[in-house]
Amino acid sequence: MNLLTRVHAQNLVDWARDRPEVVVLSADLTSSTEIDLFRDTYPERFFSMGMAEQNMMSFAGGLAREGFFPFVHTFAVFLYRRALDQISMSIAYPNLPVRMFGFLPGITTPGGVTHQAIDDIATLRTLPNMTLLECGDATDVETVLDVAQAIDGPVYVRMLRGEIPRLFDASDAMRLNQARVLSVGTDITLLSSGICTEEAMRATSVLQARGVSIQHLHISTLKPFDDPAVLHALAQPRYGVITMENHSVTGGLGTAVAEMIAEAGLARRLVRIGLKDTYAHGASRPYLMREYGLDALALVRQVEALLNTSLDIDEDDLAAIRLTQVHSVAKAEAL
C-alpha cells in the first residue's frame, strides 16, 4: 500500500491535454486545490475568479452553456455552502456540465469548522440533476474525471489532495453507481466512503481474523444511489448494516442507505458511523477521527455492539496493520 502525492495535479494535466474544451476556474486556492500545474501548463485555459464563489459558480454556468466544460476548484465548504443558490439556479436547474471539485471533505482539515465540509453530500443530494462522486484513494482520484465527464449534467466531486493512499489497483477504475466489493461475508454488511474506507479496511482485516464475516463495499457514487449490488448486499447480513462516512450521519451515505433499506422493506438493523449531528473543530485528522468516532477502532466497537460480543481488539492490533504511512509530511492536511 503506497502513498502518493499531488495525484490530481498531474492527472488533470495529463487528462486535459487533448480536451481543449476543458477550462479550469480557481477561487484563489490554486495550489491548495492542486491546479497550479494546470495553470502553468495551459495558462490559456486557466481563469482566476478570485475569492468570489457565487460569481464563479454562475460564471461556470455561462461557460457551460457555450459548450465548454468548466472544472471549478475550491474548498468544498465555500462551494456548496456559500454558493448553493448559484449552484442550484445557474448550474443544476439548466443541467449544465459543470464539474465541481470540493476539497477538504469532512474532518480532513485542521482548519476547523469554517473549512470542514460536513454536510455537502446532504445538501447537494437534494438538488435535482446533480451527480455526486466521492474519492477514497489515488485510483479514485485518477479515474473520477472520466466518470464525471461522461455525465450529461453537473457533477460534484468530493476530492482528496496531498498525500493519499492507493487502496485499489491502479487499473481498477471508478465506475458510476457501482460499488467496489472489498470483501464478501454474511455477518455484517459494511458500506464506507471517502477516507473512511482506508480505516474500514484496517478494521475488517482484523475483524475477519477474529471470525467475523464482513461484506465490505466502497461507495464512490452517492447520487444516483441505486446500485443493485448495494441493495443485494443490504439484504444479506445476519446481524446488520454499518455505514461509515467522513460526513454528518444526517443526509449522507448513512441516510441514503437508510432510505434504500426502508424503501425495499428490508428488516435490517443499521448503524451509522459519522459525525453525530455535530460540528467539529480544528485538529489533526487522526485526532478528529478518534474524537468523533470515525476510525477503525470505532468501527470495531460498532461491530462488537451488533454482534453483542467482545472481540478483544485494541489499538495495538489495528496499529499493527496500518495500510499507509502516517499522514504527516508537509502540508497534506494543512491549508
Add this chain to the structure above:
Amino acid sequence: MASPTPSPSAIRWQDTALHVARAIRRRVLEHVIINNGGYLSQACSAAEILATLYTRIMRLGPSQAPLIPKPFPGVPGASNPQAFTGADYHGPKGAAFDRFIVSPAHYALPLYAALIEVDRLAAEALEQFNKDGSTVEMIGAEHSPGMEVTSGSLGQALSQAAGIALARKLRGETGRVWVLMSDGEFQSGQTWEALQVLAFHRLDNVGIYVDVNRQQCDGSMSDVLDIEPLDERIRAFGATVFAVDGHDVEALAAPAALPPAHKPLVVLAQTNPWQGIDLLRARAPKLHYVRFSSAEERQRFADLLATMP
C-alpha cells in the same frame, strides 16, 4: 454602428424606437388592467431601453421560435430532450450575432410586450401569461420567450453572461452580450463579484443596460438601501460608465455604438417609474407590483389607456 440609408420614405430609427416604446407601455398597461395587476412600473421605466435594444442596438437574427409559444416542456435534464430555451426568440446563435440576457426576470411582461412589438411574438401569446402549463410565465425562466438563463435569485445573470462572454472571446466571436439589469441588483454582492471578473478579464464584449428607476420591492431605493453614487462605484470597479436619460433613445443608443475598449460597458439609464403613465405617481413608493385597489382606480387607468397614442 451604421446609420440607415437615408431616403425620402425612410422612417428614422429614433421614430421606430419611440413607437415601439409607446406600444410596450400601452400593451403592458392593457394587460395589467385586464388582469388587475402586473409589473407596470417596470414597463414605464424600461420601455425605451427595451425598444432601443431591439430596434437599434442588438444585432439579432430572425426568431427561431413559434409566434405562439409552446407549452412548458418540463425542466431541463438529461432525460428531457424536449426542453427548449426562450433565447430562440432572439434568433440563431452565431459568431457575429449578439445575445441578450435579461437579468430581472420579473421584467418578463415588458419583455414579452417588446417581443410582440418587434414581431418576434404574437400578441395572442400574452393570453398564456401566468397560465398553468405555459412558458409565458409571470417571472421568466430560461424557457420563457426572450429569456436565455434562469436569472433568479436576482444578481446571478451578470455572472452567467460573463461566462458566456468569456466563452465567446475564447472562440473569437465578434458578437456582443447585452445584459438588462435593474438597479436594485447592485445591492447584491454577486453583482460586484461579476464586475470584478469582467474588468479583470477585460470582457469588453459585455454591455450592461441598467434600468435606474430607483425603485425596489419595499419602496424607493433611497429609503430601503441607497447605492449611490452608482456611477462612481461601478467606474471604480473598472467599467466604462455612461449615465444617460433612459427615455432618450439617441442617448441610450450612443454608448453601444462606441468601439469596445478593453472594459465592460455599463449604461446607467436614468428612468422614471411612471414615465408615460402619470397616474402611477400617486402610488409611489409602492410601485413594484401594481394591483388596483378599487374598481374605480382600475377604471381611471382604463380611461387613460383609451387616450394613449
